[in-house]
Amino acid sequence: IADLLGFFFFPMILCLLLPSFSFTIVLEKQFKLREMMKLMGMKMRYYFLVTYVFFYLLYCISAALFIIFSLIFRFRFITQTNPFMLFLFFIAWGNTLVSFAFLLSSFIGKTIVATIISYLIVLIMPMVGIILETAVYTNVPEARFGLLTIFPLQITHFVYAASSSCNSFECLKKVSDIYDNQSVFYSLIYMVGMSFVYFILGLYFDAVVPQPFGVSRHPLFFLEWIWKPFTRNRVKSKNGTAKNRVSPCSKQENQDEEIVQMQEHVKKLREDNGVVLFNLEKTYGLNRAVKGTCLTIGKSECFGLLGMNGAGKSTTISMLSGMFGPSNGTAYIYNKDIRYDMESIHKMMGLTAQFDILYPDLTCEEHLLFYSRLKGIQLKHEKEHVQSLLRQVGLDNDTLKTKWSPNSSSLSGGMKRRLSIAISLVGDPNVILLDEPTTGLDPLSKRHLWDIILAQKKNRTIILTTHSMEEADVLCDRITIMNKGSFKCLGSGVRLKSKFGDGFLLTVSYGVSSQEAAEKYVYDYVPEAQKDLTLTGTTTFKIPFFNTKQIGETVADNRSIAGLFQHMESGKINHGIKEWALNQVSLEQVFLNI
Numbered sequence: 001i002a003d004l005l006g007f008f009f010f011p012m013i014l015c016l017l018l019p020s021f022s023f024t025i026v027l028e029k030q031f032k033l034r035e036m037m038k039l040m041g042m043k044m045r046y047y048f049l050v051t052y053v054f055f056y057l058l059y060c061i062s063a064a065l066f067i068i069f070s071l072i073f074r075f076r077f078i079t080q081t082n083p084f085m086l087f088l089f090f091i092a093w094g095n096t097l098v099s100f101a102f103l104l105s106s107f108i109g110k111t112i113v114a115t116i117i118s119y120l121i122v123l124i125m126p127m128v129g130i131i132l133e134t135a136v137y138t139n140v141p142e143a144r145f146g147l148l149t150i151f152p153l154q155i156t157h158f159v160y161a162a163s164s165s166c167n168s169f170e171c172l173k174k175v176s177d178i179y180d181n182q183s184v185f186y187s188l189i190y191m192v193g194m195s196f197v198y199f200i201l202g203l204y205f206d207a208v209v210p211q212p213f214g215v216s217r218h219p220l221f222f223l224e225w226i227w228k229p230f231t232r233n234r235v236k237s238k239n240g241t242a243k244n245r246v247s248p249c250s251k252q253e254n255q256d257e258e259i260v261q262m263q264e265h266v267k268k269l270r271e272d273n274g275v276v277l278f279n280l281e282k283t284y285g286l287n288r289a290v291k292g293t294c295l296t297i298g299k300s301e302c303f304g305l306l307g308m309n310g311a312g313k314s315t316t317i318s319m320l321s322g323m324f325g326p327s328n329g330t331a332y333i334y335n336k337d338i339r340y341d342m343e344s345i346h347k348m349m350g351l352t353a354q355f356d357i358l359y360p361d362l363t364c365e366e367h368l369l370f371y372s373r374l375k376g377i378q379l380k381h382e383k384e385h386v387q388s389l390l391r392q393v394g395l396d397n398d399t400l401k402t403k404w405s406p407n408s409s410s411l412s413g414g415m416k417r418r419l420s421i422a423i424s425l426v427g428d429p430n431v432i433l434l435d436e437p438t439t440g441l442d443p444l445s446k447r448h449l450w451d452i453i454l455a456q457k458k459n460r461t462i463i464l465t466t467h468s469m470e471e472a473d474v475l476c477d478r479i480t481i482m483n484k485g486s487f488k489c490l491g492s493g494v495r496l497k498s499k500f501g502d503g504f505l506l507t508v509s510y511g512v513s514s515q516e517a518a519e520k521y522v523y524d525y526v527p528e529a530q531k532d533l534t535l536t537g538t539t540t541f542k543i544p545f546f547n548t549k550q551i552g553e554t555v556a557d558n559r560s561i562a563g564l565f566q567h568m569e570s571g572k573i574n575h576g577i578k579e580w581a582l583n584q585v586s587l588e589q590v591f592l593n594i
Helices: 002-014 018-030 033-039 044-072 083-105 111-136 141-147 153-168 182-208 221-231 257-266 313-321 342-346 364-375 379-392 413-424 443-455 469-475 493-500 512-525 561-571 587-593
Strands: 273-284 287-298 302-306 328-333 349-352 431-435 461-466 478-483 486-491 504-510 530-535 538-543 577-584
Touching: 002 044, 002 111, 002 153, 018 033, 018 044, 018 083, 018 111, 033 044, 033 349, 044 083, 083 111, 083 153, 083 182, 111 141, 111 153, 141 182, 153 182, 273 313, 273 461, 287 313, 287 328, 287 461, 287 486, 302 313, 302 469, 313 328, 313 349, 313 431, 313 461, 349 413, 364 379, 364 413, 379 413, 413 431, 413 443, 443 469, 461 469, 469 587, 478 493, 486 493, 493 577, 493 587, 504 512, 504 561, 512 538, 512 561, 512 577, 561 577
Parallel strands: 302 461, 302 478, 349 431, 431 461
Antiparallel strands: 273 287, 273 328, 478 486, 504 538, 504 577, 530 538
8 A cells, every 4th residue: 555655645755845945045036135145246156056955965864764764664665676776766856856946946036936836736746647657658658758858757757667566576676677667767867857957947047037136137148258248338448438338318307407417427437436327227117217317426425315215216226236137228336337247246345225134043243254255255354354344333242242143033123234234344345335224223223323334435435325314414425316217406415405495494592571572683684584483482484595606695785694693693682582593404305395
């Protein structure tokens, strides 16, 4: 009975690792873990090699347990078949199983889908194999030559043939019996052959099939060495113009003249720019998420990308980091084209993604050690490098006051963001991309991260996306505001406030009985002042620019900012004014105006 049931259960048991293998591969794709490893310098050939070896070792352990179980219950298929033949069978089937997991996973982007499909294959295909053995192969033997290319019909055919031999005559006790039993022989040949076919197809489709994250390659990418020399575009010299086949930067509606000037500047690219966007565009169907943006960012500059949700900030960051490919245009990062040189760019780049990309079972130190090795940090320096990063972000054991570093899953939100920033600093990258690094953090954690970012600005290009106007004001040398995929303005925080703000905010504090006198005194100098906010003992006024272009410039009626200072200071005592302060409007007001 056991041998009869083995026709069905042996193939199923030996396929049970397929869901685990496919789940693991898809998990790393779905949660951007693989893209993060690529960004930190991992070459895909090493990823596939290590994953293959790891899966195969797991299979060897499960196969050993299966053999021990079979010996205990004395299944004739195992106990009476030639050991060397069984060795060939298990070796061949392990390669077929692992290779098919790569092929299956190349088409799937969700772990739940991978799990369901894998279990359906494990449960249904052995039954299909039995039907084929009893109803098809006996009547049309030639049909097996085509059907044995389908996973896992190779193992069902082998088990059926070997078990039938045991039940009808004798088990395959000699190696030479392989040649006498054509079904067994063909099964082994197909296992070996299809393992190569599955693996090669898995690598190919993994590269060309569009994935949730990452850039898919051209279907003929293996021939790119032929056309690559004719399509590569890069800045040739410090004084030369860029040779580029993308469309030139075009003017968008309602753009600040600083944006227009930048577009003209981008047309003459120079190697001393850290990052250059040249008509960078991303389209999803009919939706243009990023609309032909042009920009240059210096090598020692912190640049801020502001905008509401859906403006195109994170999409821009994703294109620069290689998670998405541009639909049109390109970008140069330290003179490397993101369309052709992402592998070189990843060596000089660090990324803090919008959501933390962490391994829940690894400690802070283990994360940094892992990525340090991907970045190529020398073994003799990696420990010192990791400890330095942990101290910078306040995650070392002395700061945490613990002897053991906790797993990332047990860290608070602020600590996880600090760890993500530490990961982006591994290897001292030239370019750091920070996608909303402080979103959802408490004020203390946010301030701590600001200090970390400010300390890293020197000799680096930092691109920061944020919803916090205060954060952009503190950290960024220049700021651009995106709206519906386009840059609407560009400049320092002071310039944007001066040009796009409504003027100034004058805050006056007075005694409770002096409100009317204090407010009248303000109106005496600025009749067009508007009350913005009134609290007990304090009123805030909106003060216009007096039709001036710069702070302090005097107009025909002799009013100026300097005059306002003199007016407020000279009369504050006589009008019950305790304190007063004049400030530019906030960057938030500029954002709302634009």
